[in-house]
Structures are given as structure tokens and as C-alpha cells.
Amino acid sequence: MRIIEGFPSAKSALSRQPLADFYSVSPAVKQKLNEIFGAEINPELAVRQIISEVRRRGDAALFEYTARIDGVRLASLEVSREQIESAYRRADKALISALKLAAERISSFHRKQKSRILGKVNKTDLGELIRPLERVGVYVPGGTASYPSTVLMTVIPARVAGVKEIILTTPPAVNGVAPPPTLVAADIAGVDRIFSVGGAQAVAALAYGTETVPRVNKICGPGNVFVVMAKRLVYGVVDIDSLPGPSEVVVIADEAANPRYCALDLLAQAEHDPLASAILITTSRQLADEVNREIEEQLTSLPRKAIAAESLENKGLIAVVTNINEAIELANLYAPEHLCLMVDKADSYLDKVNNAGCVCIGRNSTVVLSDYVVGPSHVLPTGGTARFSSPLNITDFVKFINLATVAKADLKELAQAASVIARAERLEAHARAVEERLKADQ
Secondary structure, three states: OOEEEOHHHHHHHHOOOOOOOOOOOOHHHHHHHHHHHOOOOOHHHHHHHHHHHHHHHOHHHHHHHHHHHHOOOOOOOEOOHHHHHHHHHHOOHHHHHHHHHHHHHHHHHHHHHHHHHHHHOOHHHHOEEEEEOOEEEEEOOOOOOOOHHHHHHHHHHHHHHOOOEEEEEOOOOOOOOOOHHHHHHHHHHOOOEEEOOOHHHHHHHHHHOOOOOOOOOEEEOOOOHHHHHHHHHHEOOEEEOOOOOOOEEEEEEOOOOOHHHHHHHHHHHHOOOOOOEEEEEEOOHHHHHHHHHHHHHHHOOOOOHHHHHHHHHHHOEEEEOOOHHHHHHHHHHHOOOEEEEEOOOHHHHHHHOOOOOEEEEOOOOOHHHHHHOOOOOOOOOOOOHHHOOOOOOHHHHEEEEEOOOOOHHHHHHHHHHHHHHHHHOOOHHHHHHHHHHHHHHO
């Protein structure tokens, strides 16, 4: 990875620029789009067409697009209980145990969060009712890969928040069913119904409903460019959690940090995606050089070497600065999805951290543990949105309803003020509505 020195140079390199074309795709994907739709078409037009067709033709469009895009002809959209039980038999037993451990820790964290945040709200004093969303849709990427951790990290906060029904959609494998780890994780997390549908067509089905797939109130979960674009286009019809982008990590390390730990944490993000960002900010030039050497050594044996190498070439960076305070300032500027503090007395710097999705504190707190088993959801703000948004949590799955009660003793003062404001806005009926109550009270 390239190394830059000095705070001014690092600040320039880590200042995010607005994305010119967030929805760009590769030439190969463009070619596939043209083949699927029989004409030259850009990604947004393709997604709009898919959404329109799903709204108009319902299940028929889902079957058709699954065949055309995924190459799978489904016999049924919904995953049966028998298929879930078969997934348990096919899944690795050690994986099932690991998923159960992770599920309990995630559930425990969000139960505590629910008690801490929502338990303090008194509906009488604060004038609020809290109600869970009735039905939530969770999208999980799939096809040839499986992401059981994403299932747990998305579904469990919703379940703890009290969502009444959780629907999961995920692309089918070639056999027409999602990979066993995904189905097992969904069952452990408490998903109510699972559908073998992926892509923009799944998002459209969740947003508008079909004969088989029920309409939801909110759609959560990551996906490819077409899924993200579909979520953006249906927002307003339903709520969405976010528009997630590629993974990213900033590691802040001092001279005592373990260079192999640093290198592997950077590679763990880089192997996600060629567009992932892996950044090291350190106070030691010697550590910077050692981390670079470790990365080169570790890369040689990684199965996803090509992806990780491309990520580090395009998005990787090592910045050498004078002190940890400068490093924290740069991290706040970049607002990363993950921030690792591999420094002495790491927790003493937390008060200075303002912008990050998740902070991994200390040398043992690798992002990998937080992604899988620590407890908080790994669905985090990306692309600098940690400046204004939060990780997925129970408040994403509840809504607040204001209560307005006016005591008789307060009526005169409040009515007089309200009528003055109403007439200033030339809303005469507003003023009369409160003045009539004054007359009745006299």
C-alpha cells in the first residue's frame, strides 16, 4: 500500500469526495443487462422496469426475473419447513453451534439496549407511545454465497424490538433453494417466512406485495448495486435502513502495535470487495513498513488474493502522523464504518471519537469478532454516513406516536398563543378552533 507522511497530506487524502457515479457497473454487467432486457439499458432503467413489472404482474414477474437473471426456474417462491429441516441436516454442526452462540450474544446486547433506551421513555410524562413495526422485510445476499451472519445481525434486533412478522428474501442457489447456512440462521433468528427471490425484484415484492410475498413496512439488509438502487427507488412507499456501500476500516496504531494484527485486519476488509477501503493511520514509520511487508506475505496464501490486492491498490492507504490525536482527527474526518484503536490505553481516546460506525477498542478487538459474535449489529453506516447515521439497532424497528393532552389549567395561556400564531399564518379556522374552547371554558 502507498504510504503518505504528515497530517496535511493525510487530511487531503482522507477527505471524501462526492461520488460521481455511485451506481456504476462493470462492462460485463452492462452486457448481461443488455442480454436480459434485449436492448441497451442502464442500471437505473433496468431496476425501474423490474419494479414496474413486479407491481403490475406480481408473482409471475418474480418467477420470470428469477429465471432470466439468476438462471433458476423456481417451483415455488416460498421456502418450506421441510427445506429448512433439510438445511439443518446439511449444514456443518460446528457452524450451527457458532450461529446459536452468536445469536444469543446479539439478542442479549439488543435486549439490554431496549431496556436502556426504550425503558426510560414514560408515555405519560413525555407524551409518546412506542409501537414496533408490524412487518419488516430483510434482504440477504445469496446465490452462490451465504451470509448467515447478516441474517442474525439484521433479524435479531427487529425481533427483540417486537416486530410482529419478519419476512426474509434471498436469491436461490442453482437448486432453487438458498444455501443451508442462510436458512439455518434465519430459523435460529426467528424469521417467519422465507422467499427464494433476489435482486431488485425482491425489493419490489417487499415494497408493494404480490400474491405470495406480503408487503412490509420497512426493508433492511445489504445487497449489490441493483438492490441498493431498488431500495432507493421504493423509499417512501416503505422505509429502508440505509443505502450500504463497500466495506471500510480505519486502523489507528501506535509503535507498540502488532504489525501482523494490523495487516490481517486490513486484509479482512480488503477481501470483501475490490471497492473496499482499508486504511492504517500510525505514529510509527517503522510500523507502516512492517505492516506493508506483512500484507505482501499474507496475500500470497489468500483464496481471494486478487480481490484483496485490487482493493489495497485502489483504496488502500497508510498515513504516518505525529500523534494519536492527529490520527483521531483524521478518523473523524473520514467517518469510517469500522474504527480500530490498536493503541496503548485505547479507551482513553473514546471521548474524542465522533464519527464511526463501530469502534473496536484494544489490540484483541478485531473487526472480525464484532462482525460475527460480539453482539452489536454489524449493519453499519458506510461511505462517510457515520457523520450523521447510526448502526442498525432496535430503534430502527419501532415508531414513536406523540400524545397531545392539554390540562384545563393550561388552556387559556396555550390557546391565546396558538391563535396569535395561527392568524400570523393567515389560518383563521385554526384560531377559531382554539378560541371556541376558551369560550366553553369560561
